[in-house]
Amino acid sequence: xxxxEPIIDVHDLTREFTVRRKGRGPLRTRSTVAAVERMTxxxxxxxSVGYIGANGAxxxxxxxxxxxILVPTSGSVRTCGLDPVRRRRELARRIGVVFGxxxxxxxxxxxxxxxxxxAAIHRLDAGAAAARTAELVDELEIGPTLDTAxxxxxxxxxxxxEIAASLLHSPELLILxxxxxxLDVLSKQRLREFLRHERGxxxxxxxxxxxxxxxxxxLCDRVLVVDRGMLAYDGxxxxxxxxxxxxxxxxxxxxxxxxxxxxxxxxxxxxxxxGGMRQRLAFDARxxxxxxxxxxxxxxxxxxxxxxxxxxxxxVVSRIYQSRR
Amino acid sequence: MVSTGWxxxxxxxLASRIRAQRAYPTSFALDxxxxxxxxxxxxxxxxxxxxxxxxxxxxxxDAVLLLFGLSNLAFSLADMVVGHVDTLxxxxxxxxxxAFYLRPLPLLAQLVTSDLTLKRxxxxxxAAVALAAGLLRNDIHWxxxxxxxxxxxxxxxxxxxxxxxxxxxxxxxxxxxxxxLTSSFTYGGSYAASQPASxxxxxxxxxxxxxxxxxxxxxxxxxxxxxxPGPPLLPSWAVWCTPAAVAWVWLTAMCLWxxxxxxxxxxxx
Numbered sequence: 062x063x064x065x066e067p068i069i070d071v072h073d074l075t076r077e078f079t080v081r082r083k084g085r086g087p088l089r090t091r092s093t094v095a096a097v098e099r100m101t102x103x104x105x106x107x108x109s110v111g112y113i114g115a116n117g118a119x120x121x122x123x124x125x126x127x128x129x130i131l132v133p134t135s136g137s138v139r140t141c142g143l144d145p146v147r148r149r150r151e152l153a154r155r156i157g158v159v160f161g162x163x164x165x166x167x168x169x170x171x172x173x174x175x176x177x178x179x180a181a182i183h184r185l186d187a188g189a190a191a192a193r194t195a196e197l198v199d200e201l202e203i204g205p206t207l208d209t210a211x212x213x214x215x216x217x218x219x220x221x222x223e224i225a226a227s228l229l230h231s232p233e234l235l236i237l238x239x240x241x242x243x244l245d246v247l248s249k250q251r252l253r254e255f256l257r258h259e260r261g262x263x264x265x266x267x268x269x270x271x272x273x274x275x276x277x278x279x280l281c282d283r284v285l286v287v288d289r290g291m292l293a294y295d296g297x298x299x300x301x302x303x304x305x306x307x308x309x310x311x312x313x314x315x316x317x318x319x320x321x322x323x324x325x326x327x328x329x330x331x332x333x334x335x336g337g338m339r340q341r342l343a344f345d346a347r348x349x350x351x352x353x354x355x356x357x358x359x360x361x362x363x364x365x366x367x368x369x370x371x372x373x374x375x376x377v378v379s380r381i382y383q384s385r386r
Numbered sequence: 387m388v389s390t391g392w393x394x395x396x397x398x399x400l401a402s403r404i405r406a407q408r409a410y411p412t413s414f415a416l417d418x419x420x421x422x423x424x425x426x427x428x429x430x431x432x433x434x435x436x437x438x439x440x441x442x443x444x445x446x447x448d449a450v451l452l453l454f455g456l457s458n459l460a461f462s463l464a465d466m467v468v469g470h471v472d473t474l475x476x477x478x479x480x481x482x483x484x485a486f487y488l489r490p491l492p493l494l495a496q497l498v499t500s501d502l503t504l505k506r507x508x509x510x511x512x513a514a515v516a517l518a519a520g521l522l523r524n525d526i527h528w529x530x531x532x533x534x535x536x537x538x539x540x541x542x543x544x545x546x547x548x549x550x551x552x553x554x555x556x557x558x559x560x561x562x563x564x565x566x567l568t569s570s571f572t573y574g575g576s577y578a579a580s581q582p583a584s585x586x587x588x589x590x591x592x593x594x595x596x597x598x599x600x601x602x603x604x605x606x607x608x609x610x611x612x613x614x615p616g617p618p619l620l621p622s623w624a625v626w627c628t629p630a631a632v633a634w635v636w637l638t639a640m641c642l643w644x645x646x647x648x649x650x651x652x653x654x655x
Binding site: 153160 | 394395397398399402405406409480481482484485487488489490491492648651
């Protein structure tokens, strides 16, 4: 039983859209499509939750309902204990939201000014605002860009600025929609490190949608998978792999060209390269072990080197999708 | 920079908009020049008409200057302060509207204070000069009543046009590319306001007198200031109902705005 009130509490949440099909006169039809369907989950304060799913699965619609931008068709939603639509302004003081593809900054002003305007919008005390800005600027390493107009920032710089802007009023809940989209490896790395630190030091609850499984692996201790508007999985990341029986892959480098290693119990031959010098075998960790598989391979060929590929999480998600269809 | 009071967030945004426009002086100067040109063209139009006739709809050139000055000053003031609300479709496309939803302030107040179109100062200048000329060239009996009429006309006229801009913006929640249609409403309304309404056929008199009550911004005040009677449907004493016209426009504007934002939250956008 949860001891505290959940920071996000969603029950039977449904959102339908009316789609008009093109046509003339009686051919023109309207149909209703559910973007989110009977979704139920809750998030406790301090949790870090990854919200994943394909494009159009209903991620953004859910976030818009959590933040009061969209009205649910049915079901209930409570964010920070508030009805997001009725108490939007009150909620806005307690949450921070970043839409990766959209900006909350003033594009034609130096970054510094966006921060001071946002401080005024959130009615932060001048001293507190200055201290918080300095802290975020330092941690996100955006000091050198403070006097640059936002439109001239690189994507990585802008994203860090967006996150600083959303955290200026020290929200309890930070919602990030695709925070690392389009960022290079180094920028992603720095952003993830910052978010881990922010969460560790302030206990900020984190909800993020992403297509980047590195984000989930580095940042989240819980995963929600949404498929066609419905919740397909709710649990830990390793648990997700186990649920769908995600397979690991054993890659062996052999001493000489060998015929395809088929017929090994519990393993499936995936591919051969270099005339059979390098072969890939998939196996399910629940039915066999890497050691048993290696022994079986060694009995048939001379193994020079080996490596094991862990399940690719994108693959795991698509397997979830397939198993539901 | 300690900021307190309810208006401080809005002042912070507006001050930043002014700084942003000052940051690009050449572009701002060009904007001012084009805005000046538009204002002068409209004034030139009046000139062309009165080169051919001496009286139009019961008003002579001097009276029409007063009419033009009043309507244009009110319109360009409203345009400067709230005119940018008709860029709402751009805000929706760029996601700025979603950003507004995520701030602890009322949406319409954020939209109105999201910009201050200073280039309109040029048109305000043209209108002010026309108004001054109109006031000087007409034979006006100056007294408290005239001053009051003038003040009410400018304040209420600006409020009426501002309300029309908000109506137009609200409709854009429903129309995908509705800027053309809604501009006919605002800019068309402004054009109608600068004409002597007595020349309109009855249906137009009713439309611009009562439905989209731009006759209250300039025509009726001009009649009252010059002590002219006016046509039956728009008698000059109706000028004292101007606050009611403001209330009507803003009531409509707020209903449309509410309806529009609900539609947006309903996901139509």
